[in-house]
Amino acid sequence: MRIKVKLFANFRDGRFSIEDQEYPPGTRIADIVKKLGIEPEEIGIILLESKHAEPEQELTDGANLALFPLLGGG
Amino acid sequence: MVKELGQFLTAEAAGELLSWSSQVKASKQFGVSVAQVEEAALTVGILPARYQRNRQTISTENQLVLFRSRVAVLGCGGLGGYVVEQLARLGVGNIVAIDPDVFEEHNLNRQLFSSIAWLGRSKAQSAFERVSEINPAVTVTARQIAYAPDNGIELLQGAQVVVDALDSIPTRMALCQSCLELQVPLVHGAIAGWYGQVTTQFPGENTLQKIYGPRAQSKGAEKELGNPSFTPAVVASIEVAEACKILLQKGEVLRNRELIINLLDMSFQEIAF
Numbered sequence: 001m002r003i004k005v006k007l008f009a010n011f012r013d014g015r016f017s018i019e020d021q022e023y024p025p026g027t028r029i030a031d032i033v034k035k036l037g038i039e040p041e042e043i044g045i046i047l048l049e050s051k052h053a054e055p056e057q058e059l060t061d062g063a064n065l066a067l068f069p070l071l072g073g074g
Numbered sequence: 075m076v077k078e079l080g081q082f083l084t085a086e087a088a089g090e091l092l093s094w095s096s097q098v099k100a101s102k103q104f105g106v107s108v109a110q111v112e113e114a115a116l117t118v119g120i121l122p123a124r125y126q127r128n129r130q131t132i133s134t135e136n137q138l139v140l141f142r143s144r145v146a147v148l149g150c151g152g153l154g155g156y157v158v159e160q161l162a163r164l165g166v167g168n169i170v171a172i173d174p175d176v177f178e179e180h181n182l183n184r185q186l187f188s189s190i191a192w193l194g195r196s197k198a199q200s201a202f203e204r205v206s207e208i209n210p211a212v213t214v215t216a217r218q219i220a221y222a223p224d225n226g227i228e229l230l231q232g233a234q235v236v237v238d239a240l241d242s243i244p245t246r247m248a249l250c251q252s253c254l255e256l257q258v259p260l261v262h263g264a265i266a267g268w269y270g271q272v273t274t275q276f277p278g279e280n281t282l283q284k285i286y287g288p289r290a291q292s293k294g295a296e297k298e299l300g301n302p303s304f305t306p307a308v309v310a311s312i313e314v315a316e317a318c319k320i321l322l323q324k325g326e327v328l329r330n331r332e333l334i335i336n337l338l339d340m341s342f343q344e345i346a347f
Contacts, residue, residue, distance in 0.1 A: 008343065009269040009336055010295050017339075041291050045284075045332075045345060052284060052347070068334065068345075070286070071264040071271055073296030074153045074241035074306075 001061035030055035044070035144168035154239030155186030156310030171201035226252030267299030268338035270309035
């Protein structure tokens, strides 16, 4: 299935801003995060179809996923 | 005496503007603080001349609202330095500046109040001294103390707005809880490298919970990316604009939405909650 993955801030470094990627059925958000080489604790907000989502959530064909890093500096 | 002070200020004012020298003169002549003179002037529609470039944006009536306001700023480092500076120049009458730390050399790349001469000095106390040089009519309460849930209520009491300029995620979440208990709006900002985010949480809302959720770690991407000079200035300025609008009840704030800032790609994204 095809998933549109959007990355933000430093997640783009050495990766991409937006890409259509192919994943097997049953793929969870956490699987994509792992495949991208992003540590789970680096993740801030996850948006699926512009709505908040959890890492364990399974994706369906054509899903739009956006990953934002956790920012905490001041 | 109030009436006489008002008459004196009206006589001293050139048009509707009161010069700083007249403000000081009134303070000495009537034995009151420059802050009291400022309030008396604003009350009779006279604007201290320092605010004349505010005037098309902030009316004299609104300048009085700002003067009578109290804003608590948590953290006086990268974000907090700019936040305190801008609140003071804006004319917010009472600022509580809270930070347990002292300036260190690695702060010099971005923290507004840091300087070689002030290395080793309290950030909160430095905020007080800096504002005394810029705008002595503004009262800064400097607290060299770490915010914690058990002192939160005491530190934030009386503030109409709380500005988050912290650098720790668990402390932010505790602050968020105190603000919910005190029913006070919280302007949140965070930075890392080229990136930043700002949102405003009102009482009864759980925006920060949605952003951070249950986190074990205290730091985010800034641990790897550090912070350059310009990102805190951008994010702090947006936080102050939010605080100003809350105090004056005007404009649209970042309520139930978060502004995501990317200064490398120069893109601004909005997330709705």
